[in-house]
Amino acid sequence: MSLKLITENIDEVTVLRQTRGLTEGAVLSGVFIVMLLLSIFVPFLITILMWFLPLPFIVFAARHGLKSGFIMFAVTILLSGIIGGVIGLPHALLAGAGGLTAGELIRRQKEALLVLAGSSIAYIGVLVLLYAGSILILDIDPINAMQDVMRQSTQQAESMLGALGQEPSENLEIWEDMINQIGYLGPVLIVFTGVIYGLITQLAAHMVLQRLKMNVEPFPPLREWNFPRSLLWYYLITSIIFFIGTEEGTALYVVMWNLFPLLETAMALQGFTVVFYYCYVKSIHKVFPIILLISGLFLPFVLLLARILGIIDLGFQLKKRLKPDTK
Incomplete structure (x- = not known):
């Protein structure tokens, strides 16, 4: 029962x-x-x-x-x-x-x-x-459609400059090259x-x-994030191929143009983990690394420095060498 x-x-x-x-x-x-x-x-x-x-x-x-x-x-x-x-x-x-x-x-x-x-x-x-x-x-x-919209905006900008009696600047030409590269x-x-x-x-x-x-x-706190050390070798090989250059339109060209930004982003993020870790062990207020991280979205030289730090950290384990202040 x-x-x-x-x-x-x-x-x-x-x-x-x-x-x-x-x-x-x-x-x-x-x-x-x-x-x-x-x-x-x-x-x-x-x-x-x-x-x-x-x-x-x-x-x-x-x-x-x-x-x-x-x-x-x-x-x-x-x-x-x-x-x-x-x-x-x-x-x-x-x-x-x-x-x-x-x-x-x-x-x-x-x-x-x-x-x-x-x-x-x-x-x-x-x-x-x-x-x-x-x-x-x-x-x-969708990507071609986005390129068309951007080209139309560029043409309108060139027309406005022409109406004002000014020649198109080099920045517009660089912008047009960037639009063409988006297709890859x-x-x-x-x-x-x-x-x-x-x-x-x-x-x-x-x-x-x-x-x-x-x-x-x-x-986990950003200071504890770590990419595999093998990523450094992929980044170095990709960088060499990217800067040597490949024939436009080939499969290798497309791969490099897609892989290189991903690896650069990974290196920059690894570098910011070093900044956060350094501020942590040195008891620096966390507002400083946060401001630095946000500024990296707008200032290319900040990203460059972060990328260098990331390369050093993966290559030489920089964070393990940083010791907290003794009081």
Whole structure:
């Protein structure tokens, strides 16, 4: 008799859990659809809401697992296609794939950097599919379309200078060369977009999940981040090939133009970890390295110095040689 009661209680708990999961999934799906509609019909909101679209998927997968998350994903894909059409469907695919990946990894209590890697790969995969679909189905190359818009802006600038009686400056010619090179940078643009999107959405998800009293592995301090030392050799080889030069349009040319910016970014980030570590061991206020990191987004010489520091750190383990002040 007692066994029967225990079995009935277990069944009731299971039903309640499933009911609660369905209710929460319906609510979070509704939240996603509302944000999607606002981003579609109120264009200026897309710059804000795009960072929060994956949050319903992250929260649901973190609480209920990947299997239930796929059901929510299927429902939102269907609703997005019906309500948002061609515009809504890509947003749902991107947010759902990355959000479910991040949510499941968070549920498994994985390290924050591993969660970032997993969600970034998911975002990059969907971006590649969307890019290929745009070319094959819509016959539109997004990168070429972006180049056309930039060329039109350049032509307008040249026309304005001509109307003012001035000759086009060398800066405009350099800008035109940069526009032409963008056509080779499709892969690196997709990778950067996926990683940055994954990072910002994960930071937002951490705040939400902590408010929901869920355990989330935080990001380690930037001073503790380290890239593999082998990356230094890849960077040196790539730099040599890049500066020697390759024939434009060849496969090696495309690879170098995409690989070199990624490795330069990795070296600069490694250099900033040295700055943060130095300030930490020397008890310098953390505002200083934060300002330096932000200034690196606008001042090329700061990035150059950070890159040099990163190379030294990977080559000679500079951070291990820094000792804290003794008091």
